[in-house]
Amino acid sequence: xxxxxxxxxxxxxxxxxxxxxxAQAPIKFDYWYGLTGQLGDVMAEHCKRFNASQSKFEAVCxxxxxxxxxEQNTIAAFRAKQHPTIVxxxxxxxxxxxxxxAIKPATELVKxxxxxxxxKDYFEGVxxxxxxxxxxxxSFPYNSSTALLYFNKDHFAKIGKTEGPKTVEEWFADIRKxxxxxxxxxxxxxxxxxxxxxxxxxxxxxxxxxSRNNGYDGxxxxxxxxxxxxxxxxxxWKKLLDExxxxxxxxxxxxxxxxxFTDGSCSTVLSSVANHGVVASTIKPGTNWGVVMLPVYExxxxxxxxxxxxxxxxxxxxxxxxxxxxxAFLDFIASAPEVKWMPNATGYIPIxxxxxxxxxxxGFYKDPKYAGREIAMQSLTFTPPNEITRGIRLGNFTSxxxxxxxELEAAFTGKKDVQTALNDAVARGNQILRRFEQTFxxxxxx
Amino acid sequence: MGKRVTFGNTFIGIALIVPQLLLVFxxxxxxxxxxxxxxxxxxxPFGGGNQWVGWQNFETVFSDPKYYxxxxxxLIFAVGTTTMSISFALLLAxxxxxxxxxxxxxxxAYFWPYALAAPAVxxxxxxxxxxxxxxxxxxxTYFPGAWNPATNGNDAMLLIMLANAWKMVGYNFIFLxxxxxxxxxxxxxxxxLDGAGALRRIRDFQLPLLAxxxxxxxxxxxxxxxxxxxxxxxxxxxxxxxxxxxLMVFKIYTDGFVGKDYSLAxxxxxxxxxxVVALTVVQFRFIERRVQYx
Numbered sequence: 001x002x003x004x005x006x007x008x009x010x011x012x013x014x015x016x017x018x019x020x021x022x023a024q025a026p027i028k029f030d031y032w033y034g035l036t037g038q039l040g041d042v043m044a045e046h047c048k049r050f051n052a053s054q055s056k057f058e059a060v061c062x063x064x065x066x067x068x069x070x071e072q073n074t075i076a077a078f079r080a081k082q083h084p085t086i087v088x089x090x091x092x093x094x095x096x097x098x099x100x101x102a103i104k105p106a107t108e109l110v111k112x113x114x115x116x117x118x119x120k121d122y123f124e125g126v127x128x129x130x131x132x133x134x135x136x137x138x139s140f141p142y143n144s145s146t147a148l149l150y151f152n153k154d155h156f157a158k159i160g161k162t163e164g165p166k167t168v169e170e171w172f173a174d175i176r177k178x179x180x181x182x183x184x185x186x187x188x189x190x191x192x193x194x195x196x197x198x199x200x201x202x203x204x205x206x207x208x209x210x211s212r213n214n215g216y217d218g219x220x221x222x223x224x225x226x227x228x229x230x231x232x233x234x235x236x237w238k239k240l241l242d243e244x245x246x247x248x249x250x251x252x253x254x255x256x257x258x259x260x261f262t263d264g265s266c267s268t269v270l271s272s273v274a275n276h277g278v279v280a281s282t283i284k285p286g287t288n289w290g291v292v293m294l295p296v297y298e299x300x301x302x303x304x305x306x307x308x309x310x311x312x313x314x315x316x317x318x319x320x321x322x323x324x325x326x327x328a329f330l331d332f333i334a335s336a337p338e339v340k341w342m343p344n345a346t347g348y349i350p351i352x353x354x355x356x357x358x359x360x361x362x363g364f365y366k367d368p369k370y371a372g373r374e375i376a377m378q379s380l381t382f383t384p385p386n387e388i389t390r391g392i393r394l395g396n397f398t399s400x401x402x403x404x405x406x407e408l409e410a411a412f413t414g415k416k417d418v419q420t421a422l423n424d425a426v427a428r429g430n431q432i433l434r435r436f437e438q439t440f441x442x443x444x445x446x
Numbered sequence: 447m448g449k450r451v452t453f454g455n456t457f458i459g460i461a462l463i464v465p466q467l468l469l470v471f472x473x474x475x476x477x478x479x480x481x482x483x484x485x486x487x488x489x490x491p492f493g494g495g496n497q498w499v500g501w502q503n504f505e506t507v508f509s510d511p512k513y514y515x516x517x518x519x520x521l522i523f524a525v526g527t528t529t530m531s532i533s534f535a536l537l538l539a540x541x542x543x544x545x546x547x548x549x550x551x552x553x554x555a556y557f558w559p560y561a562l563a564a565p566a567v568x569x570x571x572x573x574x575x576x577x578x579x580x581x582x583x584x585x586x587t588y589f590p591g592a593w594n595p596a597t598n599g600n601d602a603m604l605l606i607m608l609a610n611a612w613k614m615v616g617y618n619f620i621f622l623x624x625x626x627x628x629x630x631x632x633x634x635x636x637x638x639l640d641g642a643g644a645l646r647r648i649r650d651f652q653l654p655l656l657a658x659x660x661x662x663x664x665x666x667x668x669x670x671x672x673x674x675x676x677x678x679x680x681x682x683x684x685x686x687x688x689x690x691x692x693l694m695v696f697k698i699y700t701d702g703f704v705g706k707d708y709s710l711a712x713x714x715x716x717x718x719x720x721x722v723v724a725l726t727v728v729q730f731r732f733i734e735r736r737v738q739y740x
Contacts, residue, residue: 072703079493096706100492192686252572252596252683254579399705410688413597428512435506435707439488441497 030084034070057325113327129391153288164292189249189266226422273376276347395436484712503713530611535618560616564677599690625659
């Protein structure tokens with residue numbers, strides 16, 4: 001009996017100590033991010049900057065080892081009621097979170113805590129991607145990028161060109177010349193990532209990927225990309241591959257597209273502007289290189305490209321204190337100095353107009369280290385986003401990407417004809433959409 | 447009949463088995479039950495409000511040509527990798543058993559690969575066998591295009607078989623060597639005196655006596671290759687190219703965790719479980735009959 005009484009007493013005492021300690025300690029809340037490697041370090045650094053900037057709250061930040069892992073872990077944690085207050089979710093996970101019922105809409109948090117966030121200050125291309133169909137913001141845009149064409153100026157100089165290609169036809173002619181002249185082992189290196197060829201290509205050509213305005217208008221959308229110019233684009237890629245002008249570059253072949261570009265074996269690659277810093281720091285010293293907007297087919301009116309990257313979601317079921325901390329954190333990272341800090345530390349773009357204008361005035365884009373990144377802003381803001389170019393809102397889009405990827409693999413390795421592969425990808429993608437629609441029966445996209 | 451030894455105290459008896467049962471329940475029956483429930487419902491990723499759909503998930507699985515592809519490649523992988531690893535382990539074990547020079551070191555060192563985590567093995571194999579940059583890329587300079595697991599499905603399949611077999615060799619080796627060493631030396635020597643050469647002794651004497659051990663490693667290897675090959679596939683080929691290495695267990699992962707379709711993954715898990723159980727039953731029913739335990 002005495003032993004039990006002792007333990008009760010000590011538990012009480014411990015409780016007292018810990019509550020009194022809590023009264024002085026900062027209020028803690030959890031923040032999970034998906035990025036890894038160099039970019040993951042930047043995420044952790046951003047957290048430290050917030051914690052150092054004030055003493056009332058403490059963000060406890062944890063990397064989850066990848067965008068997909070961050071989403072998987074958040075779902076598992078939510079089911080066990082152990083989820084974080086804020087989580088970084090990539091573009092393709094947006095639909096899952098909109099429909100999850102597990103989140104607190106950003107607009108709600110802004111209202112409750114009188115946050116300073118000015119939605120109008122965000123570039124429309126950025127905010128529209130994450131907004132609901134009614135234009136409400138449910139998550140906070142964070143690290144954002146878009147795709148560009150990277151080209152090796154030394155290779156281009158050998159065929160007498162100083163500028164990067166503007167049209168697809170020009171691009172293909174250039175790399176054919178480079179390859180024919182033996183100036184590079186490969187004119188164009190690509191992998192099976194669908195983001196550049198399917199999503200960005202369709203946006204800049206104002207082509208739909210799916211019906212119902214790319215899915216924004218309802219879960220009953222159907223894929224249509226096998227009938228658009230995208231199919232011709234892939235057939236042209238296959239032709240380049242068969243001619244030996246283009247080559248497949250994945251970690252399985254030994255070199256990723258970035259590695260093949262930076263070591264000088266490929267003259268052009270398509271990649272995110274987020275990798276601008278990586279290319280600058282890893283490219284063979286002395287190499288002249290540059291970026292241009294993704295090329296469009298001749299006779300096409302160019303449209304804005306899509307934003308990629310991730311946004312920050314606030315999860316449901318947290319305490320008032322934790323939400324107060326989350327509001328302070330999100331206000332902090334949306335402030336102009338922090339929005340400007342991000343492009344300095346990475347290749348991501350400034351997401352607010354204020355920050356972009358300040359950076360331009362301060363000469364950021366004149367600095368040779370960063371020169372060229374303004375092209376990403378031109379690409380993203382080329383036209384105001386319309387119903388099709390604002391983004392893609394399809395259920396289980398990660399799986400659809402995987403289906404397209406495996407069908408492209410089949411096409412590019414000669415197992416299937418390109419059109420058949422794309423037809424199959426659309427048919428399989430539509431099955432995924434129908435299953436998703438059935439799983440969320442009775443729910444509509446906000 | 448001798449006197450049966452029983453616990454007089456039922457309470458102690460129950461207390462002794464409860465922890466064991468709890469473990470089995472928490473880590474086997476509970477998850478299996480959950481998977482079974484999900485297999486017959488549609489489960490939204492974040493939970494809440496799943497609906498009963500009967501056999502629909504199974505119908506979806508069985509009407510998918512890519513599912514049959516994944517069953518096919520799983521079978522090829524299982525047979526291929528098991529054959530490779532057992533035959534190579536047997537060879538090594540026979541050599542070590544013959545006490546060739548340095549056998550003490552080999553006996554110790556051959557087990558190491560099994561101690562490595564599958565993703566580490568996968569990464570090493572991916573680097574070594576990369577067609578453009580790996581050690582093996584030399585082949586391609588002499589015979590262009592001869593080896594490319596990134597675009598050739600057969601190469602990719604061979605590569606994951608090799609990686610998995612390499613990892614399992616150590617495990618099989620230990621069991622086979624133990625089996626060989628437990629054989630009565632006197633019989634072996636008698637056979638040698640009677641004029642049986644090394645190969646003859648292996649064929650007529652060591653292999654038949656080793657049959658129970660071989661049967662055991664066969665069952666373990668086949669089961670492992672079905673349920674435990676995920677780490678290697680994810681790192682080495684990621685299921686590609688064009689689903690050529692999309693093993694059943696990898697498809698469960700991609701559908702469930704990457705695609706967030708838990709119900710479809712649950713249905714596939716149930717099918718995989720039944721398949722492994724069936725395979726094991728078949729092995730015990732038909733192969734074990736030919737095994738003689740001494």
